[in-house]
Amino acid sequence: MLTEEKEDYLKAILTHDGDHSFVSNKTLSQYLNIKPPSVSEMVTRLEKAGYVETKPYKGVKLSATGLTYTLDIIKRHRLLELFLIKILQYNWEEVHQEAEVLEHRVSHLFVERLDKLLDYPVTCPHGGVIPRNEQYKELYTTSLLAYDTGDTVTIKRVRDKTDLLIYLSSKDILIDEKIEIINRDDTNKVIIVKKSDQIIVLSYDNAEHIYAEK
Template identity: 45%
Template sequence: MNTSSSNKEDYLKAIYENNGVDAYVPNKILANTLNVSPASVTEMVEKLQADGLLDYKPYTGAKLTETGRNHTIQVIRNHRIIETFLFEKLGYSLLDLHRLSEEMEHIKDTVFFSKLYHFLGEPKTCPHGGIIPTETHYNELYTTPLTSYIPGQTVTLKRVVDTASLLEFLASINLQVGDKLTIQNKDAFNEIISFTINDGQTVFHINEKQAGMLFADK
């Protein structure tokens, strides 16, 4: 897989993870997720639309076409099966999973991934909480971002977007999928959300850009 193709697949995965199967994902969200400029997003989504992988509407965003969805499902399925194996069987951390899975997801052996999936017991989700998709079951199970909750609410972290910068932050505060978060404050002016973890006393802070890539459930 050359660099250009890998870069395109990063965009497709980001669109998928932000509910781009059913809805248009704004360029701003893609820019935040991928840590790139809005101009770069526009350039790439136009290329992907020309390839028939996206339906792109200026000022609205991008949505996967059926062709794009099927291609992305296969890449994400491979990626998340590898992640699950590395995490459950080899003990890699969530942060370390990212790089290795990116390298291994492009193996062109469908039998390998099928055998590995059955070996793992056919898990429903990966260590980051994302669904391990099939052609018929591909919508993410958890789609409500942390930004949707208000001070005083306690929620369970169910899914995180698989990006290196976000995973580094989560590792730095020891926040993991399955932890309970209690929202303490939302500073709209500075776009900061404050929370505690698992009824602890330490208050942590996250910006709304990062919080939009964490998905929780009551």
């Protein structure tokens, strides 16, 4: 098993479509908040270990081995989130940080038994797909920003951003909740939605990380 730091790099690469395209070191540096020289050093280590491929002036992408390993990390993380909510009764905004710690410490046997215990779920508590047999593309990819004023949509997935999850939870907006888009303010970059009689204001940045279906 790789170190936590190396696993975080692999996840960051996949987050930026590094399964099929190259991700620049600058992008990784900004995303991970790590200085560029350190990123370059780690990428070199991962390449030597066979987890990534690099191309001059293009960046880095996952090798076949790296992709398989990264999907295993994501599966562990999302099963742990579901376990924490269903069995240990955590709130959905609490589980991400807890799973971040645990995902680096559980064995494959533990994950297999956890999967069976949870009856082989399709998605995590935040609507993210749980990878199986190299199938890992998200089921829900249309963000709130794609919808128009007057549309009523159902929330299907929310990115693991703790602050956003806390805010949505405080407004009682969870997975499978219906909301109506009341207005979009392009000047101030906010989208105004309504659930029942409650009005909620979301920044475009947050709305981009909330995925829904009509």
